[in-house]
Amino acid sequence: MRDPDENPGEGIPDNGADVLGLELIDGKLRLVSVLPDGRIRISGTPGQLHSFLHVVSMESSAWRSLVQELEDLINSMHTRERDLQSFFERNPEFLCGDTYEEARPHVVLKRDNDGPLIPDFALKPNNSNALCDLLELKLPKTKLLRVSKNRVRVSSAIMEASAQLREYQAYFEDCDKRAAVENSYGLRFFRPRMMVLIGKRSGYRAIDLRNAESDLPNLSIVTYDDVLERARSRIRKN
Structure with missing residues (x-):
């Protein structure tokens, strides 16, 4: 979640292109586009820009999957x-x-x-x-x-x-x-x-x-x- 008072462009690549991410909104994951200034556009809401961000870390998700795979191996007879x-x-x-x-x-x-x-x-x-x-x-x-x-x-x-x-x-x-x-x-x-x-x-x-x-x-x-x-x-x- 991004604080609206923070610099909206901090940590976002300023290359003029949108970055895709996922945002948990009303209990549902929604596809969003992250603009160069840090704001996001939610899929299905054209023209509306928002200043909060929660992008799912692919690295973290992959690591969780590997941990689960190892746990399954350990527990299998x-x-x-x-x-x-x-x-x-x-x-x-x-x-x-x-x-x-x-x-x-x-x-x-x-x-x-x-x-x-x-x-x-x-x-x-x-x-x-x-x-x-x-x-x-x-x-x-x-x-x-x-x-x-x-x-x-x-x-x-x-x-x-x-x-x-x-x-x-x-x-x-x-x-x-x-x-x-x-x-x-x-x-x-x-x-x-x-x-x-x-x-x-x-x-x-x-x-x-x-x-x-x-x-x-x-x-x-x-x-x-x-x-x-x-x-x-x-x-x-x-």
Whole structure:
């Protein structure tokens, strides 16, 4: 909504052409033309100009749609890891947040006597002097914790992901392999931070999760609740 006392042309491109927008009027969305001076003409009311404006942000609408798509994937019992891999490859900003500028999928770590190692994502930081990190995807329905002899521990799925990530991490102890990856992909690694995106926090006590995570101090456990909440916070800020 534009204040009539504000400069009517502020923020509107002064190129002599109308800009199309949407205005919520009497509970209905109406097509409007935004004039160079900031006033609008409502479709169906020729000759009448108005000084209020509410243009729907296409970027905000698209982001809401993506958040809903991810939420549907998370809540579906039929979602497979490759479905999530595909979503994050198409929408890497969900993984990057404010820390990383790029989430590079399936970097191939070649080995001489064995098959290659292929992490789900390599995360390249915004700081060009910083080193890259690694992230593995697991399913949202995967359990995070298990109870053994009255002690809460991380699940076998998290232990497996940790072992997988440690193998990737060990790969970069070899300086020649680090150099080969940097030459091929432009990504710099050395003892990367290890992250696994897995499960949901809902249904677990926060104190139990924190205690269990102490079993794997070198692994960052990120849940799908965390990713969704970060995405929703972006909506609230807009």
